[in-house]
Amino acid sequence: MITINPKKPGLKNIIILATGGTIAGTGEEGKTTNYQAGNLDIDTLVSSVSNIDKIANIYGEQIANVDSNDITIDHWLTLANKINELSKQDDIDGFVITHGTDTLEETAYFLDLTVKTNKPVVITGAMRPSTATSADGPLNLYQSVALAASELSIGHGCMVVFSDGIYSGRNVQKVNTFKTNAFNSIEFGCLGYMRDNVPYFFNKSIKPHTVDSQFDISGLNKLPVVSIAYFNIDADPLILDYLAERSEGVVIAGAGSGTFSSNWLNEIKNLEEKGIPVVRSSRIGSGIILRDETMDRYINCIPSYTLSPPKARILLSLALTKTKDFSEIGKIFSEY
Incomplete structure (x- = not known):
């Protein structure tokens, strides 16, 4: 006071x-x-x-x-x-x-x-x-x-x-x-x-x-850890596995409209089996990331829409205080 x-x-x-x-x-x-x-x-x-x-x-x-x-x-x-x-x-x-x-x-x-x-x-x-x-x-x-x-x-x-x-x-x-x-x-x-x-x-x-907003941080002394992985040509997909071991969620700063190589996409399947949500964002500073049948073939891969990677990280961290369900996290990203 x-x-x-x-x-x-x-x-x-x-x-x-x-x-x-x-x-x-x-x-x-x-x-x-x-x-x-x-x-x-x-x-x-x-x-x-x-x-x-x-x-x-x-x-x-x-x-x-x-x-x-x-x-x-x-x-x-x-x-x-x-x-x-x-x-x-x-x-x-x-x-x-x-x-x-x-x-x-x-x-x-x-x-x-x-x-x-x-x-x-x-x-x-x-x-x-x-x-x-x-x-x-x-x-x-x-x-x-x-x-x-x-x-x-x-x-x-x-x-x-x-x-x-x-x-x-x-x-x-x-x-x-x-x-x-x-x-x-x-x-x-x-x-x-x-x-x-x-x-x-x-x-x-x-x-x-x-x-x-549905998010309530009263009583919290920490937030779920979410990491950001930056994709570039020939980037090692094992960075996703490394981050997943230390995080409850991962955001990918992808190329173009939130895209990345097939070996990165395959690694996301492994994260899905571990219960790790992955948000697909972009290193480009403008535009929109929408659902894509190829890029989002696994239900844990969620588009960020217009959020930058750092802001997608914030929303994913707060979403994880509410739910671990991939579909519900996807709805949160489409709403916010």
Whole structure:
């Protein structure tokens, strides 16, 4: 529980949950490289954003302060449970999570599936550390707070704000390694735009999320382990057997429309006999993976539809908390 003492009556009360990342990074003044992520605490981060106190009453909590490559499932469970707990307070209106960009899309999708509130949940970060010339973190954080404080944001699930764009947690992808407009939703487009502190919505995700999601992580201290195998020419199919020994499910980042060689397909039969579900995704960044009589001849081989391999891994892991039945897992993937 967080005690809310509104500093400015009439403004929404927004909780910022900080996890570190480039947005909290520092390095040589003016430079964008060779910096240390997660150096600034939440109070320092908020105090660096001009006029943020004019759009909402801010309350911060430091969940972690790490590079996003060091984010773990423990962090995910902590974040989701924290939001689910705090969202029960009537005097809390929305949430912002600060996060490193490298795995931001994974955290956004996990929260989209596991948070149980219609209150706005917004995740953001930065491509430049706080000490860089024209650091992008302050504007991203300012706009994220503004979005979380907007009535228009209620019921959109977990959203991502980056470089003036608003994206759904399900569809957002990092698409550039260093530019500040590093995120979009490929073929699905953005949900809308931020202009200063005003959101403009034009789209809405129709997939189940948050309060409409069937997944409940309360009481869980871990998730089923799911691994990702990357297919390439002449790739050894025994990697599937290796991963299956250490996992409860496997996602294949296949070529083209989620395809792979015949010897990989034959190995999937062995996994079927071991009770291991296999999700067929693609290393291509856009398009759709549909059922195919050749590729999905075994019932444990399930298409990912439009989910990227990392997001298919998240959905499969959550699906395994509900069922081990291959057909039921397939239905979950077609729904979500």
